[in-house]
Structures are given as structure tokens and as C-alpha cells.
Amino acid sequence: MDSIILGVGGKDLFAPERTSPTDSDKNLIRIVDPHYRCVSPFDLSVLRGDGVFEATTVWHGYPISLENHLKRLSNSARLMDMPQPNHQAFVAAINEVIAQYDDPEPAPLLRILVSRGMDPDTGIGKTNYGTPSVWMFLDGRGTLHDTAPITLTSLSRGYASDVTARAPWLLNGAKTLSYAVNQAMHRECRRRGVNDAVTYTADGFTLECPNSSIVAQYGDSLITPDPRIGILNGTSQREMFAWARQEGLDIKYSKLPIDQLREADRLFITHGGWVIPVSALDGRVYDVDETQVAGINDAIHSGRTHDDALSIGPLGAYEE
């Protein structure tokens, strides 16, 4: 039974003008034993966390929000001055990985890693520089999603809300392989006895969770922080907004004070194709409607929200 599928990407994943992938595309992806150590220690992913990634759930063979994930991968690559991925080639490679999967687990996690490549400042890397390294895996044996209500703490991200435009080298809004701070936030959560965190700016505006977006419900309105503050454009959050619009709820992107977030009727985190309810933030308790949550996740997983999610995003000028 093939429960963990590992693929090593080739240079054609960045070919600028592909038309349609064919069976002869040997250079898109090579499926290897998942125990195969296919990364050089001279690769910039290892040396510098220098790359970008995406992750989503593949629900019964269907990679959730795939186009929005690939669009975000492209945006991260742009913010990182890396070559642009060819979406058609990535889709073909991802489908090849999914085709190899053969396990009863219906919701394995797909991870797509794109490193800048070998480090040209090393003796090994300087002769191999210029092509990004790609690894992708579909994993039905790792920690999978759980929709049990979670508790949150709030943590400062240290940056002011206006830093993103002024200091693009801080890479706010790029989903990079440099996640040591995100990991440290999760350790701080364990110390505080909660499940996860939501971050805020030095001047008190809500950002995101270490590996999720945050959505607040107030009556019939859903609000999420405008990604232009320097956070990721949530893929599952957009699926949730698509569900909300289909249900006749209001949806809104805004510059949301963390104090106002705490006053929500309900809170949710969204990631990897799932909406997860929040039962507490900084000790304040929130209403959880398990039926509502199950309904949203079903809408996302069945693909009902997919098309609408592609066109959802903040509109108009950014409220600085």
C-alpha cells in the first residue's frame, strides 16, 4: 500500500512557455522511495530556509484549492525573486503524485516545497546553481486534520502594521521555508497550555496564525484581516468566504484590531482545506456550532465552494 508518495521535481516545472504536458514529460517529476534522502546539505533550503512552499489536503483524490495554492506559490516566488512556477506543469506533477497514492485514508496532506536551489557560494553548489529544487509529497500517515475546537493565545509578531510596503525584504506575505519563528510560536502555545496562536502587530492589528488564517463571525458577517497588511492570502479562508456568500452572509476584509477580534461571536482558523472552530482566545470563550463547521468543511471538500473561491479577495485600495 502506497501511503506516502514522494516526488522530486525537475527543471520543466519552471519552463516558461509550456503548452500541454504529455506522457513524455520525464522532467516534471520523479517518484522515489519516501525514505530516499534526496536533498543535498548544500541546498539553500537546508542552509538558509531559502524557498517557498504550499500545503493542502487531497480529499478523495481532489487537491483542495489547488489553483489558489499555485497562485500563492507564484506570489511567494515573486516576493522572493525566484523563478515563476509553471502552473500547468505543477498540476501535471501533482496529479502524478496523487495517482500513486493507494491508502484508505481519504484526506492525506500534500506538501509542495520549492527551494531556490543549490548554494552558489559553496564548492558543490556553484556548479549546479540556477534551477530551483522541488520536492512534493502526499502523506496519509502523518498528523492529519482534526476539527475539534481549539484554544488560542495571542502573540505579538513584533512588526508595525505599515512595515510591509516600507520593508519588502522582511518578506511579509511570502510563504517561505524559514518557519523557525512560526515553530517557536507553537512551542510558546504549549507552554501556555493552548493549542494555537493568533498574531498581531506592534500597533495592535490582527495578522494570522502561525500556519493558518483567522476568521471572525459577528452576527451574519464574517471578517478576516486584509492580507495587504503583510500576511498570507488564505486559501481555505477564501473557500470559507465562498461558502458564506453562498449562504447569504456578509464577508469583509479589514484592518482588524486584536481587541475587536476578541469581541467576535465565533472564531475560526482555516488551513489546508479545513475550517476549525475556536473555543477560546486569551481565556475568553466562544460559541462553537459543530454542525455549522461540518457544513462548511463539506462544502469545501465536495468542491461546492471552489469556483467562487477563485474570485474572492480584498477589493479597493488598502486602508493603511
Next chain:
Amino acid sequence: MDSIILGVGGKDLFAPERTSPTDSDKNLIRIVDPHYRCVSPFDLSVLRGDGVFEATTVWHGYPISLENHLKRLSNSARLMDMPQPNHQAFVAAINEVIAQYDDPEPAPLLRILVSRGMDPDTGIGKTNYGTPSVWMFLDGRGTLHDTAPITLTSLSRGYASDVTARAPWLLNGAKTLSYAVNQAMHRECRRRGVNDAVTYTADGFTLECPNSSIVAQYGDSLITPDPRIGILNGTSQREMFAWARQEGLDIKYSKLPIDQLREADRLFITHGGWVIPVSALDGRVYDVDETQVAGINDAIHSGRTHDDALSIGPLGAYEE
């Protein structure tokens, strides 16, 4: 000719109570072909930039500032909640790597990488979790140090000067494998047509360079930012301070406004066992004394500053 030596570390590098390494210590380090891909894509270094590192020059077989590098590695591991490295075991492993080197290049670069290990949230990693992964290499064929004068720009790091104590999850002061922002700063330097950058806080205090410390000379005094602001405790900077003390100059750690840094008589960056003069910062031009620089580097490389550098550091309470 063995110009690039790669070693894969074993679990005994973290053994808590080693006494003295012996020839039978097969579990300290395994020397492998440097082209060998010895890293799993399920390792947290690849997935999350989740680990710590050090780098220094090995000058004619002598690893510069080794004890201070290992102390800083320990401090980074502590800030990252990772197991403490056993210094005696690391020294033995590093000496084994150095012993394999056989190239006329007198100043290869030594890099020590310690990852948190395999990702327990993956199906491959969950059965292998708990031991850090270590790779170290000595590289005489990569980009080596150059003491030609360099030009600098200043870049905001986005954080206020008091954030480190309040938000330890930001990992300020830890030398982690998550260096995407440091790399982006170097790309910004290339866009601005300068060689390197010095960073400062949101409230205008000098920090450090993306992979160096900064030292300012005013008359007979050398000043560097106090590392307790949330920057690395510079190893080569301490060697340079040891040289200065031996020469009768004043040395001082302080909370140094970036405006005051610009008013220095001379500026230097220090890293990897080298002091490099700065010829310009933000367009302001500085005096460069190549003889002085050569003298400092000679003092460091010959080991004359080594013992004194071990006891140099900021004294007294931190000036908040």
C-alpha cells in the same frame, strides 16, 4: 585532493555526560562524499528552516573562535528549545573533518548545521523523531573571504529595540536556519548597488548585518551594539575587541543609534574569523586603513586574540 569534506553527525554529539572522545566513537561523525544527498525532505531543516548553525574559517587547520562558536550554538539551541550540543564531542567531530582536508587553500570555510531532526508530523518523520540531525562541512572551493573594502546600506529590521525580552518566540539573538530574510536583504543590497547592509530597529538603534556584526571606531574607541538588544554575540567581533584591548584601545558595548553609527571615523564588519573594512554607509564615505585591517586579521588568524576573546562581552545590566 580532498577540498570539500562533508560529515554527517551522530547522536553522540548530544550525549549529556561524555568524558573524553576515543577512537571508538563511531557515532560522532561519518565522513561521506560531499555529493551525497544525506538530507531527507521530511527533515525540519528543509520543511521549516528549524535548526541552528555556525560558520567560521579554518585557518591553516585552526578553526577560529571555535569555543565561542560552540557557546553560541548552545545559546541558539537553548533559545530554540533544542537539545544541548556536547562541546567535547563537537570538537572531536570537527577535528575529524579538518583532518580529512587536503587542499592548498589555507582558509576553507567550516559550516556546522544542526536541525531539530525529522518532522514528527509526517509519516516518515514520526518514527525517527527526537534526535537532531547534524551536517558539517569544510569547503575550500566555495566563495571565500575577501578583505577589500565594502559599501553598506542601512535596512530596517522592523522590530522595536525592546521586543526581544517581551517576545522570545521571535528568536532574536538565535542563529537559526531560517535565513530567508537575511538572504532577501542581500538581494536588496544588490538592487541598491552596495555590497552589504546594516540593520536597525524601528526606533532607530543599530543591530547587525545579515551575516556579520558591525563595529564602529571613534578615535581610540571601538563600539558595537550590545547583543542583548536581540542580535548575535559576534565571535569575530570579540576577537577584534581582544585585539583592540591588546592595542590599548577602548572597547564598548552600547545601545547605538544608527545616526551615531553613521558618524563613526571608521566602520568594520566582522564574520567568520575576518574583519572587513567599510568604505561607505548610505553614501557617507569612511577612512580605510588596509594596514590596520591586515594587522587585526593576522592577530585573529594567528590565535593571538583567542584567549582574550573568550572573556569579552557586555558587562553590567542592559541599558533598556
